[in-house]
């Protein structure tokens with residue numbers, strides 16, 4: 001069972017929170033009878049919980065849309081109008097920001113070019129500007145936002161709400177990201193690695209629905225993995241698990257952004273793919289890639305040209321796929337997931353990338369694990385991490401609302417947040 005526990009709150013009513021999670025992740029609502037069965041409780045016990053949640057406005061009763069004929073049964077759903085949340089997915093070159101209701105349905109969103117290398121001050125000011133633009137467009141103020149989920153392309157130290165020595169985020173090391181944003185926005189903020197959020201997004205609403213154990217591999221400028229184990233994000237001891245891009249493939253290989261040589265990312269990440277494309281064009285070989293100036297080439301261009309049938313581009317993508325597949329084979333051997341989902345910008349190359357990945361996994365992992373794993377591309381496309389950040393924000397906001405008898409003021413939440421913050 002996935003759910004978020006606010007560390008400062010004494011969870012008196014575990015069942016209430018379990019019920020909320022069963023309701024929010026049910027595809028078309030859930031009946032009281034099904035809820036009782038799944039929770040192993042009596043109908044009477046469930047009625048008490050449900051009445052409490054109905055009274056507090058977190059859920060509502062609706063007619064099921066799942067049955068085409070006859071009188072539709074009444075099901076329980078999240079009340080989408082109970083509140084608003086925001087999600088911010090910062091990538092190396094793009095930022096995606098969305099506003100959503102409590103049912104995690106996105107109501108406003110935007111995606112803009114972004115340069116994470118400019119450091120926290122410039123980047124977070126830009127995020128603030130874009131978020132306010134979205135809020136204006138929807139006609140609400142920042143005070144309406146109950147929680148924000150934030151994703152970054154680096155290893156997150158969860159308790160501290162910051163990143164540590166992030167290879168593709170120079171200038172962000174040790175910067176108090178979560179604390180800065182909570183102060184600025186006056187609501188709880190969660191900070192996660194973007195691949196971790198991609199795993200959560202695909203698990204909740206995408207290609208990983210219903211999977212117990214899955215890995216999401218984000219192939220962007222860098223390469224990271226997000227792990228869901230027993231339906232919960234697995235972050236490791238401090239929160240930095242899943243750095244699959246920095247598995248050494250060849251210790252004499254090319255220099256990686258992390259300072260080591262021959263990491264998988266240095267062979268197959270978006271930056272490495274773009275570098276190979278530039279070298280190819282400069283070598284004078286016939287390729288569609290030479291239509292653009294070689295210094296501007298990106299991994300996205302290589303994926304586009306590959307899809308349009310350009311053989312040299314296809315070779316670059318397929319070689320990257322083989323390296324990624326070798327690393328995934330190791331992950332499959334270690335962790336025996338039922339699904340591996342490939343996402344991020346480079347995954348837009350589709351079968352050209354996944355075919356060599358599947359082949360490498362077949363060749364390099366043990367049959368016992370290989371037979372049970374399903375390798376597929378992200379169903380949410382480039383929005384996996386943004387949706388995951390939304391799920392995180394809704395988790396915080398909804399479980400917070402569940403603890404309360406009635407809606408409370410933002411000031412009260414902020415005061416509680418300050419009291420709960422670890423002393424420095």
Ligand SMILES: [Zn+2]
Pocket residue numbers: 245246256257258259260263265
């Ligand atoms: Zn590395």
